[in-house]
Amino acid sequence: MPTPAGLHKISSPAAYPAAAGLRLCLRSVTAEAHARLDARLGTLDLTLLPSYRKYLEANAAALLPLEAALQAARVAEIFPDWELRSRQAAILEDLARVGGQPKPLPVPRPLDFGGVLGTMYVLESSRLDARVRLNAVKCSTDARVLHATAFLRHGAGQHFWPSFLAMLESHPAADHETEAIDGAMRAFAMFEDAAARPLGG
Numbered sequence: 001m002p003t004p005a006g007l008h009k010i011s012s013p014a015a016y017p018a019a020a021g022l023r024l025c026l027r028s029v030t031a032e033a034h035a036r037l038d039a040r041l042g043t044l045d046l047t048l049l050p051s052y053r054k055y056l057e058a059n060a061a062a063l064l065p066l067e068a069a070l071q072a073a074r075v076a077e078i079f080p081d082w083e084l085r086s087r088q089a090a091i092l093e094d095l096a097r098v099g100g101q102p103k104p105l106p107v108p109r110p111l112d113f114g115g116v117l118g119t120m121y122v123l124e125s126s127r128l129d130a131r132v133r134l135n136a137v138k139c140s141t142d143a144r145v146l147h148a149t150a151f152l153r154h155g156a157g158q159h160f161w162p163s164f165l166a167m168l169e170s171h172p173a174a175d176h177e178t179e180a181i182d183g184a185m186r187a188f189a190m191f192e193d194a195a196a197r198p199l200g201g
Contacts, residue, residue, distance in 0.1 A: 114179025
């Protein structure tokens with residue numbers, strides 16, 4: 001995986017003008033990490049209980065410490081609806097239903113303002129991905145799987161993505177680009193590390 005330091009070079013002003021906005025910048029520099037994560041998680045058959053348990057445990061391993069880091073950074077001062085956006089309770093509920101265990105990775109280092117934006121970009125993007133995964137889960141014949149979808153359904157009808165983008169685009173890319181990229185890439189790295197754990201590990 002490219003290191004954050006290397007990505008700072010990729011995100012030079014010549015490559016990503018401030019006018020492009022943080023959204024386009026983050027989407028571009030995280031594309032490879034996003035594709036790798038999708039490919040790894042895509043190998044799991046979410047209709048089967050062991051694989052779905054693995055999927056939830058992998059997401060919880062990254063989500064829980066990332067949300068903890070955001071709370072420590074006083075994310076609610078930037079996103080006043082944070083309590084509605086947080087998915088900690090939802091994923092813990094689902095894990096209990098499928099017999100999974102939360103095995104969180106260490107909480108990342110403190111986030112600055114740009115780091116909060118970058119981390120939130122990854123978490124809100126993952127909410128969009130969850131909708132796709134939900135379609136697969138609905139094909140399961142296992143009641144334990146079908147009844148453990150609070151995480152995948154979280155935020156349905158809340159318009160979290162458009163409101164997140166409005167906040168993101170209200171900040172000039174040149175002011176927070178480096179820190180936002182660092183936060184986003186570290187968040188993706190945590191999800192990748194969690195997804196790389198062996199099934200049942």
